[in-house]
Amino acid sequence: MTTMTVHDVQQGSPEWHALRAQHFCASEAAAMMGVSPYMTRSELLRQKATGIIPEVDAATQRRFDDGHATEAAFRPVVERIIGEDLYPVVGTLEVEGLPLLASFDGLTMDWQTGYEHKRINNDLRALRDSPDGVEVPDQYVWQLEQQMLVSGARGIWFCASDGTEDDSLLIYYESDPELRAQLIAGWKQFAADLANYVEPEYIPAPVGKAVTSLPAVSVNVSGAIDVRDNFKVFAAALTDFVETRLIREPKTDQDFADLDLQIKALAEAEKALKGAEANMLSQVESVDLAKRTLDALHKLARDNRLAAEKLLAAKKESIKAEIINEGREAYDAHIRSLNDRLGNAYLSTAKGTVRDADFTGAIKGRRTVTSLREAVAVTLANAKIAASATADKIDANLKTLRELAAAHAFLFADTAQIVMKDNADLVLLIHARIAEHKAAEDKRLEAERERIRQEEAKKLADAAEAQRKADEKAAADAKAAAEAATAAAAPPVSPPNPADVADAATPTMTATVAAVVPQAAVQTSGYIASAPQLSDRAAAFLASRDWPNQAARNTARAVLVEFERFCAQQEKAAA
Numbered sequence: 001m002t003t004m005t006v007h008d009v010q011q012g013s014p015e016w017h018a019l020r021a022q023h024f025c026a027s028e029a030a031a032m033m034g035v036s037p038y039m040t041r042s043e044l045l046r047q048k049a050t051g052i053i054p055e056v057d058a059a060t061q062r063r064f065d066d067g068h069a070t071e072a073a074f075r076p077v078v079e080r081i082i083g084e085d086l087y088p089v090v091g092t093l094e095v096e097g098l099p100l101l102a103s104f105d106g107l108t109m110d111w112q113t114g115y116e117h118k119r120i121n122n123d124l125r126a127l128r129d130s131p132d133g134v135e136v137p138d139q140y141v142w143q144l145e146q147q148m149l150v151s152g153a154r155g156i157w158f159c160a161s162d163g164t165e166d167d168s169l170l171i172y173y174e175s176d177p178e179l180r181a182q183l184i185a186g187w188k189q190f191a192a193d194l195a196n197y198v199e200p201e202y203i204p205a206p207v208g209k210a211v212t213s214l215p216a217v218s219v220n221v222s223g224a225i226d227v228r229d230n231f232k233v234f235a236a237a238l239t240d241f242v243e244t245r246l247i248r249e250p251k252t253d254q255d256f257a258d259l260d261l262q263i264k265a266l267a268e269a270e271k272a273l274k275g276a277e278a279n280m281l282s283q284v285e286s287v288d289l290a291k292r293t294l295d296a297l298h299k300l301a302r303d304n305r306l307a308a309e310k311l312l313a314a315k316k317e318s319i320k321a322e323i324i325n326e327g328r329e330a331y332d333a334h335i336r337s338l339n340d341r342l343g344n345a346y347l348s349t350a351k352g353t354v355r356d357a358d359f360t361g362a363i364k365g366r367r368t369v370t371s372l373r374e375a376v377a378v379t380l381a382n383a384k385i386a387a388s389a390t391a392d393k394i395d396a397n398l399k400t401l402r403e404l405a406a407a408h409a410f411l412f413a414d415t416a417q418i419v420m421k422d423n424a425d426l427v428l429l430i431h432a433r434i435a436e437h438k439a440a441e442d443k444r445l446e447a448e449r450e451r452i453r454q455e456e457a458k459k460l461a462d463a464a465e466a467q468r469k470a471d472e473k474a475a476a477d478a479k480a481a482a483e484a485a486t487a488a489a490a491p492p493v494s495p496p497n498p499a500d501v502a503d504a505a506t507p508t509m510t511a512t513v514a515a516v517v518p519q520a521a522v523q524t525s526g527y528i529a530s531a532p533q534l535s536d537r538a539a540a541f542l543a544s545r546d547w548p549n550q551a552a553r554n555t556a557r558a559v560l561v562e563f564e565r566f567c568a569q570q571e572k573a574a575a
Contacts, residue, residue: 002093002094003093003152004091004092004093004111004150004151004152005091005092005093006089006090006091007019007090007091007092009090011088011090011103012064012068016090016103017053019090019092019101020101021051022099023092023099023100023101024098024099024100024101024187024190024191025100025101025102025103025146026100026101026102026103026142026143026144026146026147026150027103027143028044029142029143029145029146029183029186029187030138030139030140030142030143031043031044032044032142032186032187032190033138033142033182033183033186033382034378034379034381034382035138035139035142036139037139040374040378041190041374041377041378041381042373042374042377044190045190045193045194045197046197046199048194049194049197049199050199063119066119067117067118067119069163070117070119070120070161070162070163071105071117073161073163073164074117074159074161074163074164074165074168075105075106075115075117077159077161077165077168078106078115078157078159078170079106081157081170082108082113082157084108084109084113085108085109086105086106086107086108086113086115087106087107087108087109088103088104088105088106088107089103089104089106089107089111089151090102090103090104091104091150091151092150093149093150095149095150095184096184096188097191098184098187098188098191100146100149100150100187101150102146102147102149102150102151104116104147104151105117107151107153111151111152111153112152112153112154112155113153113154113155113156113157114144114147114148114151114153114155114156114157115156115157115159116140116143116144116147116156116157116158116159117159117160117161118140118158118159118160119160119161119162120160120161120162120167120168120169121160123137124137124160124169125167125169127169128160128169134169134171135171136158136171136173140158141173141179142179142183144156144158144173145175145176145179145180145183146183148175148180149175149180149183149184154174155172155173155174155175156172156173157170157171157172157173158170158171158172158173159171181389182385182389185385185386185388185389186381186382186385188385188388189381189384189385189388190381192384193381215230215233215234215237229276229280229290229293231290231293231294231297234297235293235297235300238269238297238300238301239300241262241265241266242300242304245262246259246262246266246304246308247259247262247308248311249315250311250312250315251315251319252369253368253369253370256312256315256316256368256369259308259311259312260312262308263305263308263309263312266301266302266304266305266308267305269301270298270301270302270305273294273297273298273301274298276294277291277294277295277298280294319369319372320363320372323359323363323369323372323373323376324359324360324363324376326376327357327359327376327377327379327380328357328359330380331357331380331383331384331387334383334384334387334388335347335348335349335354335387338387338388338391341391341395342391342394342395342398344416346391346394346416346419346420347387347390347391347394353390353420354386354387354390355383355386355387356383357379357380357382357383358379359375359376359379359380362375362376362378362379363375363376390420393419393420393422393423394419394420396423397418397419397420397421397423397426398415398419400423400426400427400430401415401419401426401430404427404430404431404434405430405433405434408433408434408437411433411434411437412430412433479540480536480537480540482540483536483537483539483540483543484536484539484540486539486540486543534557534560534561534564535564538560538563538564541560542556542557542560
């Protein structure tokens, strides 16, 4: 880790000033952040850009010397508290390309504890005595943050005193990571503004030009109603003032200051005319002509004053709107440039992904054009800082998505929303979505494999069944063919001889055959000739038996013939 570089220069010396000119200093951090009561951000920009630093007058130098004296006087108090010696140190450190410098009123040898002293004043006394608790004011906190950033200190003793413990304030301050990030972002934006700095036109502080007073209005009435007045002179002067000198289009602070005084002059003219009228009427009651003249002049002065007042108010509002619009356009341009860098319109004030710049709130209470512009400039800078920080977070999250989810981009259709998360939360979300997707994909693949296994098993079972049926059919066909061949090779069947049947069979069998085979048919020679051929199955049955003699075989065949005839008749009758 890079550590602070210590410079052997004395604070306040020419070498110290030269070193400060090349760095962004801790004592300038409040001005950079727009919270310094002593210097505006625009003034700091000009100083850094031009190198021109206002000379220190005698009174300011005396304040500096008094501050150094009280700082040195109070240092032993802090050393007693922390139990270590403190040494003035000037150190520098480059942080993210920023050349930072910090001057310490005191730092311990190990750089872990610092000391920053201010001359106590009524504001700091009020802070010390506040019942609401004591915190380092904003105008000082940025200096302490930069001191700890440069040195790596764990904490800084912020002290304010008159050099004694009797009138003192002590606060031990530790760095706030969020404020430190804002500090770095603030200096980055300041560096960008410094690189694009253009010296503005110098406009001196406006001082209203003296307005030549209109002639005093006088009117005297004698006892003979002799009215003596200078209305003609006054009218000529008032008309010339209204037509040629009254500012109609104020644009600069100088114009506004002049117009303000001119309005006051017109108001005085109205007052003088009213006074003259009162004076005249107190001398005589009937001066109709003088009264009408006075009324006309009064109306002229009043109408033009009112018109000028309205113009002044309207022009001020117009310039406010113009300055706000300039700030708005600059902020919008910054947002567009950040979105161009990110490759998508992630930043949008309308969607709330980046905060809007409250230029209207910033200019409240500002009366001059210069103060209006400064308020808008500071607000613009702070808004740019915040927007840039958001863009940096989005950029880091996009890189995380590319690194962890390049193969699963389809899971992150809501990228525009999730890139606004903290990076650690985004990493958890990425892992969770990918794990969930993988589990679902594994389940789907397992189901697909099971379906394929079942289909293959069914195919094998169907094939085996088909083969079994084919084998059975082939065996049956072969057997039938063999039986048919056997039947075809058998000798012709002679008609059964009843005597042979009687000889070969028992009385019971003879009676049975006689019941099946008509005796008349059996005894005729045409029975066998007219008997049909046995079916293949009957022939196979007849061939499969071992008959004791030919007579028995013939008798069996005769029975089978009669059976098949019966079956044929039954089938015909059914048809």
